[in-house]
Amino acid sequence: MNSRERVLAMLDARAIDCLPAMPITMMFAADQIGARYYDYATNCRVQAEGQLRVAEKFGVDHVSVISDPGCEAADLGAVIKFFPDQPPAIDEENALLKDKTLLARLKPPDPLGGGRMTNRVQAVRMLRERASKDKLVEGWIEGPCGESADLRGINRLMLDFYDDPEFVRELMDFVVQMELCFAQAQIEAGVDIMGIGDPASSLVSPRFYNEFVFANQKKMIDGIHALGARVRLHICGDTRHIAEGLGRVGADIVDQDALAPLDHARRKMGLQPVLLGNIDPVRVLREGTPETITTAIAECHRQAGPRYIVGAGCEVVRDTPEANMHALVRYAREHKPSETRVASGR
């Protein structure tokens, strides 16, 4: 069973040789090939190289095109600050939609129009060519709340929920339409599973999540399914208060951060969604030892039950010891989904 088959079998609840492992790597991957992060985020060749290195060296089951949340915003004309060896950052003070009225004139960029989105589509194509015989290819788009925050400025968006709900609805409508177009281009280039990152959705109340975010996440997910790809929904931060919705929204994989325990997620979401994660990327994965990591992952596995994929709560951070990354994947290789209580200390 190769990596790709393994993940797909897990998603389809078919028999499987061992657990899949799908940790998010970005800066870690760039460092692995000695590339500066600027190059990793802006040059598909460098990114593909880094992803292939991580997948081969550590045995991670997927390769991904995630890099930073600024791809779509950049192509829409937002001011992005670039750094030599850090992720590009959106200039929030001068956010594209600082003036709300500009939304009416905004047009979704052409994902093949030669901008940062095109670079990502090309990265998908390269990974498809070079890895898909063995690895699962993962695309990436931003979720409705996250991308709205990127375009409007997150501090402003948080107030808009109260001040101008109609604007928030229109903005999220626009975002869903744009992201589905971007998703389609990536799927046509060869994506098996689409990652959706929606970090800002953990910052709002259950009421606002249900009123504004849920339906838009669902529209995105249903749209991606209709285009023939699976969905991994990743949300940073503490999501306990919106867990119930995350369980119903239709993602094949719910990938949550270390702040939200998997037993809580399982209770709220039922047995269907595959849970991915979620050891603390810093306190456990970077600062722990192979032994403490094995124990922590075993605990996640126990809490999640058999429908589980090994990973960290969020991006594997820079300077994570290689032995720790090996330990993470080793747990997956040495355990079948049903072997949940074996907390071997190897």
Added chain:
Amino acid sequence: MSTLDELKEVIINGNAPAAKRLTEAALNQGTRPGDFFAGAIIPAMDEVGRRMRECEFFIPEVLIAARAARASTEILKPLLAGDSSVRPAGTVVCGTIKGDLHDIGKNIVAMMLEGAGFRIVDLGVDVGPEKLVDAVRREGADFVALSALLTTTMVNMKGAIEALIAAGLRQQVKVMVGGAPVTESWAQSIGADGYGKDAPAAVELARRFIAEAARGMSAARRGAA
């Protein structure tokens, strides 16, 4: 319900226009500017902090409440300037540390401290040691509140504290640090005076520092006598 009680309610509920209106009404009824803090604004923001801890309030609710509190303090500030009987509880220079652009947490900390009666000098994000030292000196700060959300930037907090030492300002200020990756033990290891896990904790820390300073002063006075 008294006007101040009503003011407290509308601040908690984030109604800035009502906060403005009620502040003006209470002033017209003869409430002294200095009485708004203990009578409405501070208890309101304490309640907001409590609801945040209990997960009744999330970021939007906290931000609109803080905005309502500000609608009231904006009116009061010029009136307080001439009143020597009411002094701010102290001056806090705050900011997000060098290399870090996350500011939601820092903004909430600043707003809660402001609600608790402190004077705030907000340096924004990506604050380097020079900028910090300049502000502490210029503003005669009593407290420094630094925020970091990235493991890669929290190390810069150490540099900020070292810069305060080098500038001879470390004795003048109490330094508190916070942000998701920051811990109590990290705060101790870099020589900060305190760590707070959330915005209410920042207020508790600042109040504790003041209480300690007061005890220290009376002890010193007793010592001298």
